Amino acid sequence: MDTAAQARLASAAARVTMLHVRARLRLPDFDLSVDFAAADEIVVLFGPSGAGKTMTLRAVAGLERPDDGEIRLDDRVLFSRRPRAWVPPRDRRCGFVFQDAALFPHLDVSRNVLFGARVEEREARERLDALLDRFRIAHLARRFPAELSGGEAQRVALARALMSDPKVLLLDEPFSSLDADARRAAQDEVLDAHRAWRIPFLFVTHDRVEAERMGDRILFLDAGRQTGETRLRPPADG
Numbered sequence: 222m223d224t225a226a227q228a229r230l231a232s233a234a235a236r237v238t239m240l241h242v243r244a245r246l247r248l249p250d251f252d253l254s255v256d257f258a259a260a261d262e263i264v265v266l267f268g269p270s271g272a273g274k275t276m277t278l279r280a281v282a283g284l285e286r287p288d289d290g291e292i293r294l295d296d297r298v299l300f301s302r303r304p305r306a307w308v309p310p311r312d313r314r315c316g317f318v319f320q321d322a323a324l325f326p327h328l329d330v331s332r333n334v335l336f337g338a339r340v341e342e343r344e345a346r347e348r349l350d351a352l353l354d355r356f357r358i359a360h361l362a363r364r365f366p367a368e369l370s371g372g373e374a375q376r377v378a379l380a381r382a383l384m385s386d387p388k389v390l391l392l393d394e395p396f397s398s399l400d401a402d403a404r405r406a407a408q409d410e411v412l413d414a415h416r417a418w419r420i421p422f423l424f425v426t427h428d429r430v431e432a433e434r435m436g437d438r439i440l441f442l443d444a445g446r447q448t449g450e451t452r453l454r455p456p457a458d459g
């Protein structure tokens with residue numbers, strides 16, 4: 222990768238960010254109630270189907286409005302019940318990688334990634350090239366989503382989410398449709414990206430092996446409640 226572009230990606234990553242999530246959300250069957258913080262680490266949200274993992278990510282991204290609580294990135298309040306505060310999703314600086322990649326079918330790989338851009342065109346082009354390179358998808362730049370494998374599509378989704386220079390990355394069971402080999406490769410890709418970006422990653426899975434492979438910390442969720450927490454790796458210095 223071009224060294225100037227690499228440095229630019231890395232400098233965006235150098236900022237230390239702390240995400241604070243305290244949210245209560247009324248759901249049809251139970252109240253979701255979560256209270257945790259994430260530093261520049263990978264926090265896995267782990268639990269059975271319907272536990273509230275996706276809803277937690279959606280609340281952080283601003284796709285759901287909690288009934289109570291506060292969500293904060295460093296000092297910036299994204300949501301608060303009292304006093305009232307609400308930052309719309311597009312201004313939250315949260316990258317989101319969905320279960321099925323959710324690429325725009327009518328846009329090629331380059332345009333899908335560029336869609337996340339928040340900067341002027343020349344800089345966006347430079348970031349695009351660096352990200353295509355980093356995620357080994359430069360040779361796929363002109364292909365459309367229907368012409369990609371599942372693993373390639375998720376690499377494009379990851380590049381698109383990071384294109385916006387997010388302060389937090391949300392990943393909702395991103396690899397559940399991949400076979401074992403592709404899944405392992407994709408997990409390595411995310412671990413590698415986390416080492417470079419050093420921002421909080423919230424990673425949802427209901428696969429125990431994946432949770433232990435990916436997480437610095439695992440938060441256990443069941444029927445909307447946090448039922449426990451395990452730290453797998455010590456916090457990074459500083």
Ligand SMILES: Nc1ncnc2c1ncn2[C@@H]1O[C@H](COP(=O)(O)OP(=O)(O)OP(=O)(O)O)[C@@H](O)[C@H]1O
Pocket residue numbers: 248249250268269270271272273274275276277427
């Ligand atoms: N759009 C919605 N409107 C109302 N309730 C919903 C909606 N989406 C999900 N729920 C409910 O909220 C609860 C939490 O769902 P959520 O999708 O967060 O679970 P999850 O832990 O991510 O599960 P899975 O592993 O199956 O994706 C469930 O009881 C679900 O039925």
